[in-house]
Amino acid sequence: MSQKVVLALGGNAILQPxxxxxxxxxxxxxxxxxxxxxxxxxxxxxxIVTHGNGPQVGLIIAQNEAAKDDIKPMxxxxxxxxxxxxxxxxxxxxxxxxxxxxxxxxxxxxLLTMTEVDKDDQAFQxxxxxxxxxxxxxxxxxxxxxxxxxxxxxAGRGYRRVVPSPEPKKIHGVEEIxxxxxxxxxxxxxGGGIPIWRDEDGVIHGVDAVIxxxxxxxxxxxxxxxxxxxxxxxxxxxxxxxxxxNEIKLENVTVEEMEQYIxxxxxxxxxxxxxxxxxxxxxxxxxxxxxxxCSLSDAVQALAGEAGTHIKL
Numbered sequence: 001m002s003q004k005v006v007l008a009l010g011g012n013a014i015l016q017p018x019x020x021x022x023x024x025x026x027x028x029x030x031x032x033x034x035x036x037x038x039x040x041x042x043x044x045x046x047x048i049v050t051h052g053n054g055p056q057v058g059l060i061i062a063q064n065e066a067a068k069d070d071i072k073p074m075x076x077x078x079x080x081x082x083x084x085x086x087x088x089x090x091x092x093x094x095x096x097x098x099x100x101x102x103x104x105x106x107x108x109x110x111l112l113t114m115t116e117v118d119k120d121d122q123a124f125q126x127x128x129x130x131x132x133x134x135x136x137x138x139x140x141x142x143x144x145x146x147x148x149x150x151x152x153x154x155a156g157r158g159y160r161r162v163v164p165s166p167e168p169k170k171i172h173g174v175e176e177i178x179x180x181x182x183x184x185x186x187x188x189x190x191g192g193g194i195p196i197w198r199d200e201d202g203v204i205h206g207v208d209a210v211i212x213x214x215x216x217x218x219x220x221x222x223x224x225x226x227x228x229x230x231x232x233x234x235x236x237x238x239x240x241x242x243x244x245x246n247e248i249k250l251e252n253v254t255v256e257e258m259e260q261y262i263x264x265x266x267x268x269x270x271x272x273x274x275x276x277x278x279x280x281x282x283x284x285x286x287x288x289x290x291x292x293x294c295s296l297s298d299a300v301q302a303l304a305g306e307a308g309t310h311i312k313l
Contacts (some may be wrong), residue, residue, distance in 0.1 A: 003047045003303065004181065004228040006279075008217035009033060010232060011191070013050030013296065014087060017134055017157055021059050024296040027090050034094035036296045041185065043300050046128070048181050049091060050220055052213040053191030055081040058132020058161060065147065076163060077195050077206035078199055078209055084112060084190035091187050114204070115173040115193025115211050123165035129165030129210045134158030155271040164209040168192065168216045174223040181224065192216035218278040222285055229282040230289045230302065231275045236295050238276060238309040240266045250309045255283050258311055276311075283311045 002083035013033055015026050040047055057079050074082075088110035095108045127150045135143065140151035140159035152162045171177075171189055180186050192211025196204050214231055221229040237249045240261055250261075258280050267273040279291035294308025302308035 002044045002046065003304065004048070005039070005040065005228045005230055006038065006048045006050065006217055006224065006226045007299070008031065008229070008231045008275075009051040009296070010048060010234070011054040011056060012234070013232065013259045014048045014051065014090070015055040021055065021239060022132065023090075026056075026087075027094065030087075030090045031094040031097070033296055034091070036299050037185075038098040038104070038195050039300045040303065041099075041106065042102065042105065042306060043303065045303060046181055047185055048177065048220065048224060048226065049095075049185065049187045049188070050189045050213060050217050051087055051191070052081065052275070053083040053087060054129070054131045054160075054210070056087060057191060057210055061161075062132060067162055075206060076208035079196045080191050080210060081112065081130060084194060087190050088112070088187050092221075095185055104146040108187065109180050110186045110187040111173060111177065111180075112190045113193045114196045115216055116170040116172065117195050117197055117207065117209065117211065118169060119197040119205075119207060121164075121168040123208070124164045127162045128152075128269070129163050129265040130154045130160040130213060131210055132161050134146065134160055152270075158262050161169045165192075165212050166195065166207075166209050168211050168219045171216070171220050171223050173194075174220075177220075178224050189213075189216050189220050196245055211224045214278040218281045221282050226282075227289065228303065229279060229289075231279055231291070231293045232296045232299065232300060233272075233275065233293060234295065235300055236240065236307065237266075238272065238293050240264075244265070244273075252310050252312075255280050255311060255313055279311045283313055287313055 060079040092108045092110040143149045144151050149161045152158050154160045192213045195207050195209045241247045267276050282291045291311045292302045292308045294302040298307035
């Protein structure tokens with residue numbers, strides 16, 4: 001049965017940890033990911049693609065910092081827009097090439113997308129969103145001292161810079177996204193969207209932050225009337241007691257069960273927790289709504305109910 005699916009692709013699927021951040025490496029990763037995305041289209045589903053940008057926006061900010069003595073750095077929200085355009089181009093290029101290979105007559109549209117936040121969100125007082133590449137603890141301490149960055153350990157993989165990550169309130173251009181998705185693959189809200197806020201006169205302003213792509217994907221899925229939110233990860237399923245002898249793979253789980261697992265502290269704040277929380281939020285949208293957390297390679301099987309972690313009311 002055909003479904004409208006919002007696919008949330010992680011930024012690390014575009015640039016792997018410790019991988020050299022060249023265009024060639026990133027495009028190769030994107031091209032590989034596009035194969036699975038086209039398989040979903042072949043299976044008869046309609047897809048809207050969103051993606052992370054943590055590694056990419058961090059690198060753009062690092063380039064700005066390195067050149068700051070000669071060129072004034074751009075604000076973080078402009079760096080977010082730059083990364084969204086760059087990744088959107090690579091995804092559109094790869095998907096169009098894959099569609100041509102498969103002889104599928106379908107267009108791909110990449111939209112530069114703003115996401116509205118509350119300028120008084122408490123997240124601005126407590127930076128938590130990891131961006132950029134990984135550093136050792138020694139390197140992180142040096143960056144805190146020399147650059148004034150806030151650095152934090154990220155799920156046992158090393159240290160990364162963290163920036164504010166406010167809650168997304170509204171995806172801009174959703175009606176256009178819905179219309180375009182009827183005929184085309186739409187790439188939207190990359191990196192969680194370019195963070196903006198409106199003043200009392202309705203005037204739009206950019207704000208320095210990076211929105212979590214999983215939380216933004218939840219808003220995108222809800223506002224675009226998707227049937228399924230599919231959060232793509234590096235693992236096949238969500239696990240409890242992850243990495244321990246009593247590790248358990250979750251397959252078909254209720255919202256209530258997942259909320260209890262969160263309360264029991266099973267999911268790391270910097271990695272699986274926002275994915276699970278966003279999946280729960282979408283599953284709560286209605287009886288016919290489902291959220292799936294799975295690996296990209298398992299996406300088609302997951303939509304058929306044969307792989308991944310499925311969360312429903």
